[in-house]
Amino acid sequence: MRGTLYIVAAPSGAGKSSIVNAVLERDPGIRLSVSFTSRAPRPGERDGQHYHFVSAAEFQRMIDAGDFFEYALVHGDWKGTARQSVEPQLAAGHDVLLEIDWQGAAQVRAKVPDAVSVFILPPSRQALEQRMRKRGQDSDAVIARRLAAAREEMSHYAEFDYVIVNEVFDAAVDEMCAVFIASRLRLARQQARQRGLIEALVAPDVPDVP
Template sequence: MEKGLLLVVSGPSGAGKGTICKRLLSENKNIKLSISATTRSPRAGEVDGVNYFFLDKKDFEEKIKKNEFLEYAEVYGNYYGTPKQYVLEQLNSGKDVLLEIDIQGALNIKEIYPDGVFVFILPPSMEELKSRIVKRGTETKESLTRRFESAYEEIKFAFKYDYAVVNDEVDLAVNKIQSIISAEKYRVHRQKDTIDGI
């Protein structure tokens, strides 16, 4: 059985990576979403092992010491991380694993797991990015400016990824990523067992 692909998706806020990832998961049944671990309390309706793996701080720090995360970060006093075992089990069973993550986390994973496929989602233009963030209606003028400035900085990191996909239309962007997945599966190093068998 061929190993699954680890698909890592990042991009600035407003680029539409969440929408693209949801669509990929609904259209491609071989893709599993990576489940993060966190020390924050479950919100109403959240289920352990489905939305997150909920851990207490002591357990999380123990797992850090044992190198059990592909990456982790502390955000507003809570830890968030990508459990290595869950991801590797899915990949070894032939499932592709989708990880929607920030740039810092993605670059950490690239060092540990360079065989992953790293995709950066770009907006069609900065004007469109600004328009999308404004339409959400969740930002103050200050936070909008901050998000916009950080988007300029984040886009510079696109060159550290394998692929850049412009999200002008969601359907087109999803099709592009499906094409990337297909092409990556036929890379020679991923076909070793097939070639050896022949």
């Protein structure tokens, strides 16, 4: 049975990566697709773990070659998901999670209409700014630009199937896991997964022949 494609998007600072990492530790049935980006690594980021870091020229070459499942220009840098990171795993029956932005999510939904999408919101604008500043990596000017971009990103929340407010981290992780569980229990997937059991349960009784 083909796997399910999950999309998780959020503005910068909403805690998306932390929630996703916690969910992946709980649910070994989901595989994270590591995106490509043309930006430089931030402190603590590792190539192949957080992103595949490539030059802008290499990213453009991959676009021209049709290597991407989805891609978008985000905050002046390219981000994208390679086809080989998604399609073979879905075909093999594995659930795949894409941690992407709303632009990439729109491209994915056009290609995979039954993808399950989740948008994560912060509890307030003030909390979002505090989380950005807590990183200690960006200047005031950069933070101001990121906050403006976040407002634009958050305006697209209604395009997603589920919305989670990351006010209490553990509760947000529980809610994300609940989305995955509910998705696997949808009628069509259970009909495919439990076909033999369902057919046996609803089969008409055969009268005993004396």
